[in-house]
Amino acid sequence: MWITSSLTTALTPASVALGNFDGIHQGHRQVMQPILSPSLRRQPLSVPPLTGDSYGENSPPNPKTSLDDAEETSLEPYPTVVTFNPHPQEFFSGQRRTLLTPLSEKVKYLEAIGVQQLILLPFDQDLANMTPEAFVEEILVGQLNAQQISVGQDFCFGRQRSGTVTELKAIAARYGVKVHLVPLQTTNGDRISSSAIRAALLEGNLPQANSILGRPYSLMGEVVQGKQIGRTLGFPTANLQLPPEKFLPRHGVYAVRVYGASSRCEQKGAIGALNIGTRPTVDEIATPTVEVHLLDWSGDLYGKTLTLHLEHFLRPQQKFDSLDQLTAQIQTDCDSARTLLNAIE
Structure with missing residues (x-):
């Protein structure tokens, strides 16, 4: 083009x-x-x-x-x-x-x-x-x-x-x-508009946002070096650098399909748990990070461009009293993502 x-x-x-x-x-x-x-x-x-x-x-x-x-x-x-x-x-x-x-x-x-x-x-x-x-x-x-x-x-x-x-x-x-x-144009009686999509994403209402779009909302970015906090908890994550103007949905955890990790999973995407937020339990920061843990997958992702399709909103961002509580919740999030995404394959 x-x-x-x-x-x-x-x-x-x-x-x-x-x-x-x-x-x-x-x-x-x-x-x-x-x-x-x-x-x-x-x-x-x-x-x-x-x-x-x-x-x-x-x-x-x-x-x-x-x-x-x-x-x-x-x-x-x-x-x-x-x-x-x-x-x-x-x-x-x-x-x-x-x-x-x-x-x-x-x-x-x-x-x-x-x-x-x-x-x-x-x-x-x-x-x-x-x-x-x-x-x-x-x-x-x-x-x-x-x-x-x-x-x-x-x-x-x-x-x-x-x-x-x-x-x-x-x-x-x-x-x-x-x-x-x-x-x-309307869907379910509501006007189709960019503003309506933004409002739905800020609420974590993915069914509404994706219905208006006619496809899953996507995040695309290069994998860059992070603080590797997830790795110390047993859940290594890929830290994505998005365009600075990219609109971010509600902070929290999402079940996502991941494309760009390897050729073997390009057709239907790898499955993962995505966290968008300011890491309130570990070292709260002002600028939110976008980090995805790929389930049942291992390999070097640095320098690759990943595309994440947001399929389900699992929960909002929250602060835990201990790293043990955080780790247990991450495991629950991963289990939920696996169940939801495998159910629609």
């Missing part, structure tokens, strides 16, 4: 899905469906969970440097997602925003759907000041040669979010560009 933050290097013509798309949840995938090739539009909108550590190649899917104008205009438009970097809320507030899907994850999910190009528009004061008319005319039509545009029905754009989907359709119609307005 071609990834660029410069409109001068964008592949054109483009079929454009517009939005922030943090999470690539079921609602986002509905917005993207109209821009995909006809064969992909007929496929289910589910995407596979992340496995392993391979990311997309940042190279054009079909370079056109040798094509003349007549040949170029006959090409099918590139399925393109246009989003903003940083998130507009982060730009205006000055506060770092955590993400359900940092860039490396977002790329994998978009590729699985069939998106060929991701454009990360730099969100700065100039873009913030741009009128809705200028955004459509200069960027979508002028720079991207958009053949069609897809947005959610609540999409707003332009200076002070003054542009509505009705205005988008009217401006685009002047240039013969069709706009798809995708209705808001």
